[in-house]
Amino acid sequence: MSQVSSHRLEIKDLTVAYHRVPAVHHVNMELHCGHCVGLLGPNGAGKSSLFKALVGLVPKETGTVAFGGHGKEGADRDIAYLPQRSMIDWDFPITVRGLVEMGRYMRLGSWKRFGKDDAEAVDQALANMDLCDLADRQISALSGGQQQRAFLARALAQKAHVFLLDEPFTGLDKPAQDLLSQTIRKLASAGNLVIASHHDLKSVPDLFDQVIFLNGELIAFGPTGEIFTQQNISRTFQTPIFSGEHAGAVEPHKI
Amino acid sequence: MNWLTEPFRHEFMQRALFGCALIGFTNGVLSSFIVLRRFALMADAMAHSLLPGVALALIIFGLSPGSLFLGALIAALLVAIGVQVIAGSTRIKEDTALGLLFACSFSLGLVLLSFSPAQVNVSHYLFGNILGLSDSDLWIIYLISFIVLPLLVAFQRPLLLLMFEPSIAASQGIHVRLLNYMLVGLIVLSMISSLQAVGVVLVLGMLIGPAATVYLCSDSFPAMFWGGGIIGMLGSCLGLFLSYWLNLPSGACIVLVLGLIFFAAYIFSPKYGVIEKLLHRRHRHEESLARWKGKL
Numbered sequence: 115m116s117q118v119s120s121h122r123l124e125i126k127d128l129t130v131a132y133h134r135v136p137a138v139h140h141v142n143m144e145l146h147c148g149h150c151v152g153l154l155g156p157n158g159a160g161k162s163s164l165f166k167a168l169v170g171l172v173p174k175e176t177g178t179v180a181f182g183g184h185g186k187e188g189a190d191r192d193i194a195y196l197p198q199r200s201m202i203d204w205d206f207p208i209t210v211r212g213l214v215e216m217g218r219y220m221r222l223g224s225w226k227r228f229g230k231d232d233a234e235a236v237d238q239a240l241a242n243m244d245l246c247d248l249a250d251r252q253i254s255a256l257s258g259g260q261q262q263r264a265f266l267a268r269a270l271a272q273k274a275h276v277f278l279l280d281e282p283f284t285g286l287d288k289p290a291q292d293l294l295s296q297t298i299r300k301l302a303s304a305g306n307l308v309i310a311s312h313h314d315l316k317s318v319p320d321l322f323d324q325v326i327f328l329n330g331e332l333i334a335f336g337p338t339g340e341i342f343t344q345q346n347i348s349r350t351f352q353t354p355i356f357s358g359e360h361a362g363a364v365e366p367h368k369i
Numbered sequence: 370m371n372w373l374t375e376p377f378r379h380e381f382m383q384r385a386l387f388g389c390a391l392i393g394f395t396n397g398v399l400s401s402f403i404v405l406r407r408f409a410l411m412a413d414a415m416a417h418s419l420l421p422g423v424a425l426a427l428i429i430f431g432l433s434p435g436s437l438f439l440g441a442l443i444a445a446l447l448v449a450i451g452v453q454v455i456a457g458s459t460r461i462k463e464d465t466a467l468g469l470l471f472a473c474s475f476s477l478g479l480v481l482l483s484f485s486p487a488q489v490n491v492s493h494y495l496f497g498n499i500l501g502l503s504d505s506d507l508w509i510i511y512l513i514s515f516i517v518l519p520l521l522v523a524f525q526r527p528l529l530l531l532m533f534e535p536s537i538a539a540s541q542g543i544h545v546r547l548l549n550y551m552l553v554g555l556i557v558l559s560m561i562s563s564l565q566a567v568g569v570v571l572v573l574g575m576l577i578g579p580a581a582t583v584y585l586c587s588d589s590f591p592a593m594f595w596g597g598g599i600i601g602m603l604g605s606c607l608g609l610f611l612s613y614w615l616n617l618p619s620g621a622c623i624v625l626v627l628g629l630i631f632f633a634a635y636i637f638s639p640k641y642g643v644i645e646k647l648l649h650r651r652h653r654h655e656e657s658l659a660r661w662k663g664k665l
């Protein structure tokens with residue numbers, strides 16, 4: 115295999131808890147760059163908590179996260195987190211280019227000027243995500259799919275290698291969904307690791323080459339062809355979430 | 370042209386103008402952060418909660434700007450901590466705790482002021498008295514501006530990340546909580562420097578108006594940052610002159626001028642103004658036609 119596979123995200127014994135109530139239990143996984151991974155599980159299964167723990171937004175109760183062999187304590191530029199679209203204030207006074215430039219800010223610190231390298235990285239990210247024509251638009255003047263691509267471009271400008279996408283396909287129509295799916299495949303084949311939480315089980319085989327089934331604990335992880343089975347789906351979606359407010363509330367999901 | 374130069378002959382007017390320009394600029398720059406971080410309500414509450422500190426300082430130390438400054442600072446801190454304690458230890462949410470504490474704090478201030486020495490005019494602290502700026506008041510204004518402005522410029526990038534989306538900012542390694550505290554601290558400092566000029570009730574106009582105006586006219590953050598400062602400065606000075614010429618209260622004139630500038634932008638802004646909205650309804654025939662043609 116090429117050098118692509120040498121980059122991997124290792125999650126060992128990861129537990130995340132809110133106020134001592136665990137949301138993610140002792141998860142062990144090793145993910146390799148170059149894949150599009152779907153993160154599946156019912157509401158409250160800990161999908162967002164897993165993402166947040168990976169980028170250091172919530173503290174880890176136990177366990178470690180390492181990327182490319184380096185231990186990760188908290189926030190890191192290698193890993194980019196893209197929250198759900200509904201979380202963003204789209205009226206913010208910023209253009210698409212401004213948004214992508216934000217990806218460079220942490221490299222620059224407070225005083226360093228925005229240099230040639232930075233401008234190049236931004237241009238490249240815009241071109242990569244097919245946003246050059248829209249660069250000067252205010253971000254609310256974009257369609258849902260374009261908004262997702264703008265955030266991906268920001269992560270590209272940040273030179274991230276791991277992209278954590280929270281429900282990226284929610285609210286997109288079919289053509290926009292197809293385009294976004296092509297885009298994340300392109301990102302993966304360029305040697306990045308894309309992990310997206312996802313709700314619509316029907317589209318999973320078209321979108322992802324690997325899947326993670328999560329329901330508080332890791333239920334299954336592997337290539338879509340082997341792991342995406344009716345048995346794993348019912349194990350994930352029909353077992354009760356065993357902690358927190360929802361404990362004991364069994365709510366079988368329809369597929 | 371006598372009416373134009375006449376005000377400058379008085380020393381108190383020169384002082385007032387200088388103080389006004391500086392306060393207007395600092396508050397105007399800060400206003401972009403308050404508008405985008407949605408701190409307007411919190412800023413209002415903080416401003417009102419300065420009053421008991423000022424009143425206590427007046428009773429104990431009399432009219433000395435240093436002690437007024439300290440009293441205001443301590444009062445603001447106590448309310449800020451009180452809000453966190455109440456919201457953190459019960460099911461009461463932050464906005465409820467803030468609203469309650471600010472009303473109580475303001476009332477306490479009013480009660481305390483009635484015990485203060487007879488020569489103190491309560492309305493000076495509620496609505497400001499910029500014509501009465503003393504040398505030490507001016508020094509406090511300088512000092513606070515020279516703390517607030519450089520810090521805002523230095524932390525412009527992380528602050529921008531924070532205001533846009535705190536969780537992405539945190540994922541990029543920004544200390545969101547520290548940065549938030551810093552911002553609130555700068556807002557309180559800036560309010561204290563405006564206490565003499567516009568008072569605790571009216572300061573909110575200076576801390577929101579300028580950026581709200583630019584927000585309707587531009588999609589660029591630097592424009593909001595600097596434009597807010599410039600509008601704040603010019604509006605404050607114009608308000609001061611109007612109050613002089615028309616013999617009206619200065620704080621109210623300043624806020625009214627800033628309000629008028631905002632309404633002008635609300636109606637006439639070429640970007641997000643009402644007229645523009647009515648003229649160019651969202652139905653974009655040409656755009657959709659071009660799209661169809663592209664597909665065929």
